Amino acid sequence: MKFLKTIRAWWRGLFRKRRFNMLNATDNTEEWHMHLSPASILAGLVAFMLMLFILTLSLVAYSPILEFLPGYRTEADRSRESLVQNIIRLDSMERMMNDMLTYNENIALIMEGRTPVARVLASSDSSRISKVLVMPSHEDSLLRAQMEGDGEYAIAGQGGSRRQVREAIELATPVEGIITGKFDIRQGNFGVKIAATAADRITAIDNGTVIQSLWTPETGYIVVLQHAGNLISVYKNLSQSLVTTGQTIRSGELIGYNAEVQDGEVRLFEFELWNNGKPVDPEGYIVF
Known part of the structure; x- marks a missing residue:
């Protein structure tokens, strides 16, 4: 019973209003007052916390x-x-x-004996926008004529230096x-044809x-x-291939055999060399 009475007294005291007043310090007269209960103060705090x-x-x-808090901004x-x-x-x-699709398409064209085509980049490719070509000057045209002609500085006349480079x-x-x-792009010859012994050994140049081995x-x-160096070598008219796609080959290693005699004739061995996706003259790279 005592416990119940204590609870009732505490509950009544919780809602019992108290008088808060403000007195003048000079004459001790009341200037302002307000009635509050502990329950109203608690309700005000809860309302303030909820609004906050x-x-x-x-x-x-x-x-x-x-965004202005260090952790959240990071x-x-x-x-x-x-x-x-x-x-x-x-x-x-x-x-x-x-690029891979273009590369595979060009390899397929090479296998068919056709000229590969260069991929035309879209104008939306901001990193590879075509630059404006600078027109050659008169001096540049004269130098080009000297280098491509038959004069003292002609490239065609430097056979010895070319052999040293090839070696x-x-x-x-x-x-x-x-x-x-011979190599001649205009006639569709993208490599050289070599008359070799029937069933002779065909070896890798380097x-x-x-990347391909088919019939x-x-x-x-x-x-x-x-x-290495974006160089591709193509070996055609083999009677047998001893390698598989993905196999690593060393320079001079046997990769197949030359064509055998058919009807009293031997098919000419064809060799092509491609650099950066373009056919090049094998005699400019190899001393046959």
């Missing part, structure tokens, strides 16, 4: 106030940077896929024989990787090697 919580929640949800910057990096990676992957490259001869067909009715077995 709602205001804080509204500021966080509908204003950029979090997380926002990281998210933004991560998004930008992912976009850049996707763009780079798309370019790489396009410095150190590319091995694919097969011993006599060149019967270290590389096999066609027109050219027999074909082997394509990828070398």
Whole structure:
């Protein structure tokens, strides 16, 4: 019973109003007063805390106030940077896929004996916008005429220096024989034709990787090697291929055999050399 009486007394005291007044310090007269109970003070504090919580929640949800907080600003910057990096990676992957498709298409054209085509980049590619060509000057035209002509400084007349450059490259001869067909793009000859012994050994001109090894009715077995410096060597008219795609080959290693005798004739061995996606004269790189 005593406990119940204590609770009742405490409950009544909670709602019992108290008088708060303000007195003048000079004559001790009352200037202002207010009646408050402990329950009303508690309700006022709860209401104030609730309003403060709602205001804080509204500021966080509908204003950029979090950007000014050190920790939250760092997380926002990281998210933004991560998004930008992912976009850049996707763009780079798309370019790489396009380059790989173009590369495979050019290899297929090379195998068919046709000239590969260069991919035309879209104008939206901001990193590879075509630059404005500078027109050659009169002096440049004169120098070009001297270099391409038959004069003292003509490139065609420097046979000895060209041989030294070819020997410095150190590319091995694919097969011993006599060149019967010269390199001529205008006539569709993207390489040289070599008359070699039937079933003779065909070797790699340099270290590389096999990117194609297949057979066609027109050219027999074909082997394509990828070398350093964007150099590709193509071996056609083989009677047998001893390599597989993806295999690593060393310079001078056996990759196949020359065509065998058919109807009393031997098909000429064809050798092509491509540099940066363009056919080049093998005699400018290899001393046959």
